[in-house]
Amino acid sequence: AQKVTQAQTxxxxxxxxxxxxxxxxxxxxxxxxxxxxxxxxxxxxVFLIRRNSFDEQNEISGRYSWNFQKSTxxxxxxxxxxxxxxxxxxxxxxxxxxxxxxxxxxxLIIQP
Amino acid sequence: SAVISQKPSRDxxxxxxxxxIQCQVDSQVxxxxxxxxxxxxxxxxxxxxxxxxxxTYESGFVIDKFPISRPNxxxxxxxxxxxxxxxxxxxxxxxxxxxxxxxxxxPGTRLTVL
Numbered sequence: 001a002q003k004v005t006q007a008q009t010x011x012x013x014x015x016x017x018x019x020x021x022x023x024x025x026x027x028x029x030x031x032x033x034x035x036x037x038x039x040x041x042x043x044x045x046v047f048l049i050r051r052n053s054f055d056e057q058n059e060i061s062g063r064y065s066w067n068f069q070k071s072t073x074x075x076x077x078x079x080x081x082x083x084x085x086x087x088x089x090x091x092x093x094x095x096x097x098x099x100x101x102x103x104x105x106x107x108l109i110i111q112p
Numbered sequence: 113s114a115v116i117s118q119k120p121s122r123d124x125x126x127x128x129x130x131x132x133i134q135c136q137v138d139s140q141v142x143x144x145x146x147x148x149x150x151x152x153x154x155x156x157x158x159x160x161x162x163x164x165x166x167x168t169y170e171s172g173f174v175i176d177k178f179p180i181s182r183p184n185x186x187x188x189x190x191x192x193x194x195x196x197x198x199x200x201x202x203x204x205x206x207x208x209x210x211x212x213x214x215x216x217x218x219p220g221t222r223l224t225v226l
Contacts, residue, residue, distance in 0.1 A: 035215065043202060045155075045217040047113075091154060098168070099145045099157040100206075100215060 002027045004094050006103035013082055014111050021077040021106045023092030029053075033095040034068065034075045039105070040088040050095075051075065082110045114139050114207050116218035124224045125195055132191045133221045135205035140185035146178070149202040149220070158203075161188045195225045 003026040013019050025034065036048040049059065051068050059066045063080045079086055087110045093100040115138040125131050135144065146158040159167040159180055167180040181189045192199050202222050208215040 037217075043222070044219050045204065047214060047216055050214050093155075095208075095215065099160055099170075100155075102154045102156070104154045 002029075002032075002094050002101040004092050004101055004103035006090075006092055006106050008106045009104070010107040010109065012109040012111060015084055016081050018078060018080050019082050019108065021079075021090050021092075021108065023075045023077065023103060025073050025075065025092070025094045027094060035093040035095060035100065036066065036075075036077050037091045037093065038088045039091065045091075048077075048090075079108075082108075084110050084112050086110050113214065114141060114216050116205060116207060116216060118203075118205060118218040118221050120221060121219065122222040122224075124226060126226055127196055129195055130191055130193045131195065131223060132189050133203050133205075133223075135188045135190070135218055137186045137207050141207040142185070143208060144182065144188045145206040145208070145215075146180065146188075146190045147204045147206060147217075149204065151200065155204065158190070192223065195223075197225045199223065200225045 005024045007022055011019055032053045034051045038046040038048055049066055056068050056070055065078045067076045089105045089107050091105045092103045117136045119134045123131055144161045147155045148158055149155045157170050158173045158178055159169045161167045161180045161182040163182045163185050177193055179191045200223055202220040204220045205218045206215050
């Protein structure tokens, strides 16, 4: 069975601080995909990134960066110089051939 | 990326009635997925809808309660049957070739059952 753990239920930081959202996963599959989604208060689910299990290179996209470490089964997400618009619930998800398994989400609050 | 629309965007329904949610995609896709997000919770996969075959349901979800249709490669419906207040959730459809590719989600249908 697949499992995704986001241990941080809620994080609150002041604008311009850096913040890291943790994600730990469990799977028996040798090929799998990891995702991050953002869900702002409006409710839509916004795709942020997909990473496959064979690619452990870290990725940077603007203020966002992702650290994939297979040895620790982690796929952490860092926002640099956070902004109020980053306030949302962030979900980490694990994908196989049969849909996605989501973590419980981390509610990120960026205070001005 | 696929553009996904859902109808209705929200609805308020009475206990014991049924609601059918539509999901339309702007391109042909192999697999479509239906998820439920209960208030303040994460997303849970209900079923996978493949064109030309019966939907595959996850543990805890049954066809009698959540019948699904997939008449073609761009459209699917999810019916929430004999609703109770516990069915109040956001229902989202998602598309992706195999569940492992970029999965995009529709805007969701916010259902409230009184």
